[in-house]
Structure formats: C-alpha cells, structure tokens
Amino acid sequence: MATRKLITDEEASPEVAAVFDDIRKTRKSDFINNFWRALAHDPERLKAVWNDLKTVMGPGEIDPLTKEMIYIAVSVANGCSYCIHSHTTAARAKGMSDAQHNELTAIIGMAGQTNHLVTSLQVPVDAVFKAD
Amino acid sequence: MATRKLITDEEASPEVAAVFDDIRKTRKSDFINNFWRALAHDPERLKAVWNDLKTVMGPGEIDPLTKEMIYIAVSVANGCSYCIHSHTTAARAKGMSDAQHNELTAIIGMAGQTNHLVTSLQVPVDAVFKAD
Amino acid sequence: MATRKLITDEEASPEVAAVFDDIRKTRKSDFINNFWRALAHDPERLKAVWNDLKTVMGPGEIDPLTKEMIYIAVSVANGCSYCIHSHTTAARAKGMSDAQHNELTAIIGMAGQTNHLVTSLQVPVDAVFKAD
Amino acid sequence: MATRKLITDEEASPEVAAVFDDIRKTRKSDFINNFWRALAHDPERLKAVWNDLKTVMGPGEIDPLTKEMIYIAVSVANGCSYCIHSHTTAARAKGMSDAQHNELTAIIGMAGQTNHLVTSLQVPVDAVFKAD
Amino acid sequence: MATRKLITDEEASPEVAAVFDDIRKTRKSDFINNFWRALAHDPERLKAVWNDLKTVMGPGEIDPLTKEMIYIAVSVANGCSYCIHSHTTAARAKGMSDAQHNELTAIIGMAGQTNHLVTSLQVPVDAVFKAD
Amino acid sequence: MATRKLITDEEASPEVAAVFDDIRKTRKSDFINNFWRALAHDPERLKAVWNDLKTVMGPGEIDPLTKEMIYIAVSVANGCSYCIHSHTTAARAKGMSDAQHNELTAIIGMAGQTNHLVTSLQVPVDAVFKAD
Numbered sequence: 183m184a185t186r187k188l189i190t191d192e193e194a195s196p197e198v199a200a201v202f203d204d205i206r207k208t209r210k211s212d213f214i215n216n217f218w219r220a221l222a223h224d225p226e227r228l229k230a231v232w233n234d235l236k237t238v239m240g241p242g243e244i245d246p247l248t249k250e251m252i253y254i255a256v257s258v259a260n261g262c263s264y265c266i267h268s269h270t271t272a273a274r275a276k277g278m279s280d281a282q283h284n285e286l287t288a289i290i291g292m293a294g295q296t297n298h299l300v301t302s303l304q305v306p307v308d309a310v311f312k313a314d
Numbered sequence: 315m316a317t318r319k320l321i322t323d324e325e326a327s328p329e330v331a332a333v334f335d336d337i338r339k340t341r342k343s344d345f346i347n348n349f350w351r352a353l354a355h356d357p358e359r360l361k362a363v364w365n366d367l368k369t370v371m372g373p374g375e376i377d378p379l380t381k382e383m384i385y386i387a388v389s390v391a392n393g394c395s396y397c398i399h400s401h402t403t404a405a406r407a408k409g410m411s412d413a414q415h416n417e418l419t420a421i422i423g424m425a426g427q428t429n430h431l432v433t434s435l436q437v438p439v440d441a442v443f444k445a446d
Numbered sequence: 447m448a449t450r451k452l453i454t455d456e457e458a459s460p461e462v463a464a465v466f467d468d469i470r471k472t473r474k475s476d477f478i479n480n481f482w483r484a485l486a487h488d489p490e491r492l493k494a495v496w497n498d499l500k501t502v503m504g505p506g507e508i509d510p511l512t513k514e515m516i517y518i519a520v521s522v523a524n525g526c527s528y529c530i531h532s533h534t535t536a537a538r539a540k541g542m543s544d545a546q547h548n549e550l551t552a553i554i555g556m557a558g559q560t561n562h563l564v565t566s567l568q569v570p571v572d573a574v575f576k577a578d
Numbered sequence: 579m580a581t582r583k584l585i586t587d588e589e590a591s592p593e594v595a596a597v598f599d600d601i602r603k604t605r606k607s608d609f610i611n612n613f614w615r616a617l618a619h620d621p622e623r624l625k626a627v628w629n630d631l632k633t634v635m636g637p638g639e640i641d642p643l644t645k646e647m648i649y650i651a652v653s654v655a656n657g658c659s660y661c662i663h664s665h666t667t668a669a670r671a672k673g674m675s676d677a678q679h680n681e682l683t684a685i686i687g688m689a690g691q692t693n694h695l696v697t698s699l700q701v702p703v704d705a706v707f708k709a710d
Numbered sequence: 711m712a713t714r715k716l717i718t719d720e721e722a723s724p725e726v727a728a729v730f731d732d733i734r735k736t737r738k739s740d741f742i743n744n745f746w747r748a749l750a751h752d753p754e755r756l757k758a759v760w761n762d763l764k765t766v767m768g769p770g771e772i773d774p775l776t777k778e779m780i781y782i783a784v785s786v787a788n789g790c791s792y793c794i795h796s797h798t799t800a801a802r803a804k805g806m807s808d809a810q811h812n813e814l815t816a817i818i819g820m821a822g823q824t825n826h827l828v829t830s831l832q833v834p835v836d837a838v839f840k841a842d
Numbered sequence: 843m844a845t846r847k848l849i850t851d852e853e854a855s856p857e858v859a860a861v862f863d864d865i866r867k868t869r870k871s872d873f874i875n876n877f878w879r880a881l882a883h884d885p886e887r888l889k890a891v892w893n894d895l896k897t898v899m900g901p902g903e904i905d906p907l908t909k910e911m912i913y914i915a916v917s918v919a920n921g922c923s924y925c926i927h928s929h930t931t932a933a934r935a936k937g938m939s940d941a942q943h944n945e946l947t948a949i950i951g952m953a954g955q956t957n958h959l960v961t962s963l964q965v966p967v968d969a970v971f972k973a974d
Contacts, residue, residue, distance in 0.1 A: 249417075284751060435683060445712050503820070512776045531839035553772070623815075661960055819955045
C-alpha cells in the first residue's frame with residue numbers, strides 16, 4: 183500500500199540523488215529506506231526533512247540511543263507502524279538491548295495508561311508544575 | 315475542571331492513606347499531586363497503578379531521566395496536558411537541562427512531522443525492519 | 447476559549463430555535479449546553495447532528511447508560527475535554543454510580559495501556575480474529 | 579482484515595440496494611467501495627451517513643478538491659489508512675496534481691510538527707486569537 | 711509484522727508458562743493469542759498486565775459485555791487494529807449481537823464526529839458539568 | 843500554563859531577534875504570537891521551524907486560505923487547542939467567511955465520523971485505491 187510509488191535510484195533526479203548520496207554517506211550504508219523513496223516525489227521537501235532530521239538526531243545533549251527511544255515513543259502514541267519499525271531497527275543498531283526494549287515498551291504502556299486515566303478524570307494541573 | 319473531586323488527606327481512607335504514605339516515602343517529599351488525589355476514589359486502582367508505576371519507572375536498564383523523557387514524549391503525542399506538566403517537572407528534578415529540554419522538544423516535533431508524512435504517503439514497511 | 451461565539455436564545459434564528467425547542471422537549475430540561483450554541487452558527491448542521499445523535503443515542507439494543515459510557519470512552523481516547531465533561535454528567539443522570547465510574551475509568555486506562563503495548567510490539571492479528 | 583464481512587450486491591437488502599443505487603448515480607460510476615459494503619450491515623446508518631456525506635461534500639462555499647484535501651488531512655492525523663487511500667483517489671479524480679499532493683503532504687507534516695512542539699511547550703493561547 | 715518474535719509454548723520460560731497456564735484456565739480455552747506471546751519477552755510485565763487485566767475485566771459493577779464494548783471504543787479511537795479485532799471477537803463470545811455491534815459502531819462514529827466538531831469550535835465547558 | 847516561559851523582546855538574543863524581525867516583516871505586523879516566544883528558548887530550532895513554515899505555507903500550487911484550512915483540519919484531529927485558535931485567526935485574516943468556516947467544521951466532523959466507522963469495521967483498502 184502507498185499513495186505514491188517509491189522512487190528507485192534509476193528514477194531519481196540529480197537533486198534527489200544528491201540527498202540519497204548524503205543519506206548513504208551519513209549512515210555509512212548503501213540502504214535507502216522506503217520513507218525517503220516516497221518523499222522523493224518532492225525533492226525540496228526531501229532535502230529539507232533529511233537535513234532537519236540529521237541535525238535533530240545528530241550529536242547533542244541527549245545521547246543517540248535515547249533520541250531513538252524518544253522517537254519510538256512518539257511514533258507508538260501516534261500509531262505510525264512504519265516509524266515504529268524503522269526507529270526500533272535504528273535503536274537496535276545503536277545498541278538497544280532486549281532488556282532496554284522491554285523497559286521502553288513498559289514505560290510507553292504505563293504512559294498510555296496514566297494519560298487515559300488523567301484524561302478520564304480531567305485532573306487539574308498542580309500549580310507547582312507550571313513554569314509561568 | 316475535573317470529573318471527580320480531589321481527595322484530601324482528611325478524606326483519605328486507611329487504604330488510600332497507606333498509598334499516599336508510600337508515595338511520600340518513595341519520593342522523599344510531602345507533596346501528593348492531583349493525579350493520585352483524583353484516582354483515590356478507587357483505592358484498589360490507586361494502589362495498583364502506583365505500584366506498577368513505581369516498578370516501571372524504578373531502577374533498571376534505562377536511566378531515570380531517559381525514562382521521564384520517554385514518558386513526556388508519549389504524553390505529548392497523546393495531548394495529555396497534565397502529564398506533560400507533571401513529567402516535565404519530574405524530568406527537571408532528575409537533572410534535565412534547558413538544552414536537553416530543547417532537544418527533547420525538537421525530537422518530538424520531528425517525530426510528529428515524519429509520522430504525519432509517512433502516514434500521508436502510506437509508506438510500506440521495508441522488509442529488513444521486520445523481526446519476523 | 448472558542449473559535450465561534452455562543453448563540454443565545456435571543457440570537458437564535460427560527461430554524462435554530464426549533465432545534466433548541468426539540469432538545470428541550472426531548473431532554474425534559476430547559477438547559478441548552480454550549481455545544482449546541484456553538485454549532486448553531488450552521489443551522490443545517492445543528493439540525494442534522496442533533497437528529498442523528500437523538501437516533502443513535504435513543505432506544506435500541508444497547509441500554510442508555512452503556513451508550514453514554516461508550517461515548518465517554520471514545521472522548522477520553524480522543525482527548526475531548528468538553529465531551530468527557532458533558533457525557534460524564536449525562537451518564538450520572540442516567541444512573542452511573544461512583545463504583546461504575548471507577549470501573550469505567552479503570553477499563554479506559556487498561557485499554558490505553560494495552561493499545562500502546564500492542565502498537566509498540568506491532569503484534570500481528572491472530573487469524574481467528576478476522577471475520578473474512 | 580475486517581470485523582464485518584463485506585455485503586455484495588447479491589446480499590444487499592432492498593434498503594441497502596437503494597443506497598448503493600444512489601451512490602452509483604451520484605458518482606456516475608458502477609463502483610461501490612468497501613466502506614459502504616461494510617457499513618451495509620446497518621442499513622439505517624448506511625443511509626444516514628451517505629446522505630450526510632453527500633450534503634457535506636456537495637456543492638458549497640468550499641470547492642470540491644479543497645474539501646477532499648481537508649478530508650485527507652483529518653484522516654492522516656487520525657491514522658485512518660483506508661480513508662487516506664480512498665480520499666487521495668477522490669482528490670486525484672477531482673484534479674489534484676502531483677505538485678498539489680506534494681504541498682498537501684508538506685502542510686500536513688508541518689502541522690504535525692508544530693502541533694507537537696506547541697503541545698510539548700504547552701503554549702498558552704494568545705488573547706487576540708479568542709472569539710469570545 | 712512485529713518488532714518482537716512471538717514466543718511459542720516450547721520457548722516459554724517457567725515464569726511465562728505459568729502465566730500462559732493461568733490464561734488458559736481463566737478463559738477455559740487452550741488458545742493463547744499473539745499479544746501475550748509478544749509480551750512474553752518480558753515475563754514480569756506479562757504477569758503484571760495479565761493480572762491487572764483479569765482484575766479490571768473481571769466481575770464488577772459493569773457487566774462483562776459492556777466492558778468489552780468500552781474496550782473496543784477506546785481501541786477504535788486509538789486506532790489499534792489488533793485490539794479492535796481481539797476485543798470484537800471477545801465481545802461476540804460474550805453475546806454481542808449483530809444489532810448491538812451496529813449500535814456500538816454507530817455510537818463510536820457519532821462520538822468521533824462530535825469530538826471533532828467540539829474541538830474545531832473549541833467549545834468552553836459548561837459550568838454545570840464540572841465536579842469541582 | 844506552559845512548560846517554558848515566554849521570551850519577551852527584551853530577553854531575545856540577537857539570533858532570536860533576527861527571526862522575530864523576519865516574522866514581523868513577512869507578516870507585515872508587529873505582533874509575535876506566543877508559539878514563537880516559547881520556541882525561542884532554542885534559537886536554532888526557532889529559525890529552522892520558521893523558515894520551513896514560511897516555505898511550506900508560502901506561494902505555491904495550493905492557495906493560502908486552503909493551506910490554512912488544511913492546517914486547521916490536522917490541528918483539530920490532533921487536539922491542539924493553541925494551533926486551532928491561531929490558524930483559525932489566520933484563515934479569517936486570509937478571507938475565510940463564516941459560511942466557509944461552517945463547511946470546514948462540517949467536513950472535519952464528517953471525516954471524524956467516517957474515520958471512526960472505518961476503523962471500527964476494519965475495512966480493507968480497495969485494490970483500486972493503491973498506487974503500487
């Protein structure tokens with residue numbers, strides 16, 4: 183299923199090919215996953231999203247594996263099956279152990295539960311939690 | 315706003331008071347936040363959720379601050395305002411710096427964007443991402 | 447907060463007034479809640495939604511209180527604060543006890559948890575669960 | 579996958595057949611898509627939803643293609659794969675170009691991102707944005 | 711698709727096997743559905759979630775079929791395909807008729823509609839709906 | 843409520859001030875809404891998101907008002923109250939009439955309904971709707 187066909191290397195315009203090259207160089211892998219091949223129908227967007235993602239997921243104050251686990255957490259809550267699969271693979275490549283995967287899943291489940299409990303009870307925010 | 319009144323210490327049944335005591339002891343703080351006071355209408359559930367949360371968010375393979383950031387990520391995607399406020403406060407108490415908060419927010423935003431792009435394009439999951 | 451002002455009885459067009467009358471007659475109450483006053487900017491939609499809701503929530507194979515609890519469950523998962531408040535009030539008016547409210551909230555919380563666990567694990571649907 | 583079997587033309591009751599006929603006449607096509615065949619287990623609902631949809635998506639102040647793009651936007655945010663496929667097909671039939679599809683997807687992605695950023699930061703609504 | 715392989719009976723640790731036994735005994739069926747087999751990578755979580763679910767979905771103030779319908783309602787709003795399939799099957803096993811399934815679906819649809827209308831109009835909560 | 847304080851003009855770093863200036867110049871208005879003031883804690887992200895938004899929402903194949911309506915649709919489905927308020931204000935500034943606002947809201951409501959119906963029934967995607 184897809185609402186756009188996937189762009190192969192042969193079909194890639196020079197602008198798309200340049201982004202694919204940068205993805206390969208950055209990831210040190212020849213593999214281009216389907217997300218980028220679907221987004222490649224819009225070369226400008228492809229370039230902008232890739233550059234943005236590279237910056238946000240690159241070196242910083244939060245370590246690379248933690249970044250992937252945060253990404254998975256958002257993707258689960260949003261129900262994005264593709265994103266869960268791709269970022270779980272990325273987290274494993276960055277060292278996520280089975281035990282860490284278990285804990286990640288348990289935290290996501292608990293957050294799902296308490297989010298629903300809080301919303302059902304419509305709990306007012308404690309004054310001490312507000313920054314302003 | 316709330317669909318249940320908040321249970322004060324004076325109104326707490328012995329079963330509820332015991333959970334409140336354990337929350338205070340575990341957190342080394344006298345403060346009981348509104349979530350537990352709203353959930354206290356159901357003492358059995360209060361006890362079960364608190365014990366479960368204590369286990370899941372307790373010591374393990376993922377460090378305490380990372381656990382809070384994962385919790386925030388899920389809560390943002392689910393739009394739970396109370397949970398975002400309470401877990402952001404908890405993350406700060408566990409050492410989250412302003413720079414880390416910036417990165418956490420940036421990752422959540424990027425995940426929000428790519429989750430929507432992937433879903434709009436209905437990108438099929440790459441075979442290599444599947445565990446089975 | 448609101449993106450449209452609320453239509454008062456004085457401002458109601460004859461078409462809107464007729465729907466307000468039917469709401470009052472059906473509910474045996476003079477009170478018109480804010481949802482209908484906001485929707486009244488579009489008299490045709492007001493009428494269609496009210497008639498549809500009256501049919502769906504009216505007598506049938508599922509009892510009235512259960513219908514309200516199902517409505518609350520959807521509204522919690524969608525994070526619609528207004529809807530949670532209004533349908534919790536309606537459920538209480540139809541006899542929901544505190545103990546039932548506790549159980550409803552507990553079920554919604556458990557569903558929230560297992561929905562997140564299943565999605566994180568991307569569990570494939572068992573063949574026996576499929577109707578086709 | 580499905581929780582109800584799809585109703586074929588042969589299995590359609592007279593009430594269902596009448597709706598199917600109206601769908602065919604309105605759309606000037608013999609094709610009845612699966613949504614209507616699944617909903618046909620409830621002939622009254624089938625008729626109500628079809629009539630409502632015909633009114634809402636029919637001629638008005640917003641042009642037909644824009645209406646389809648709005649429908650896609652909601653369906654993406656709700657993660658309804660079926661709806662994304664069917665309304666993307668409908669939008670193309672109403673003239674959506676590849677360039678417009680690119681822009682639609684880009685807007686949905688940006689909204690996904692800023693929705694998450696705003697929610698993470700819990701930004702208070704500016705007074706000037708409120709209608710009341 | 712799955713991010714974890716499913717644990718077979720042969721691969722089950724004694725702790726996992728004990729939970730599988732209790733599921734079989736409680737449900738009076740030899741069948742263990744995929745959710746438990748995926749969760750079994752984390753035996754402690756498997757046991758906690760199963761025990762919690764057994765309590766929440768067990769005898770109480772809300773009848774078993776209503777409990778399943780509430781579970782379905784949350785799962786639909788959260789877009790959890792697996793959960794919708796498994797709990798629809800469970801609801802049918804507990805006596806849900808076709809007519810009740812029709813009504814359940816209709817209520818979920820109406821709630822989906824009014825949740826969106828209310829959110830679009832940002833309707834303020836009526837004072838009488840608040841518990842505090 | 844907010845998890846970060848809002849950055850005033852006086853507190854703005856030169857990098858932030860430069861973005862604020864560009865927002866003012868682009869919008870031909872002195873007003874900087876709270877979103878940018880909250881995001882300004884992360885000057886790099888502020889700049890990236892503003893530039894991206896300016897590009898995506900700028901001149902293209904979809905007219906400016908339609909772009910705002912699509913943005914509102916996503917924001918409603920995601921339950922982002924701030925975003926609904928800000929983009930409804932923007933849509934009005936770009937010419938959205940009351941009648942168009944009514945239709946926009948009606949479409950969002952219908953999509954909310956059919957998204958839920960489709961998900962409840964787990965309708966399989968028709969082969970003709972797939973691009974691949």
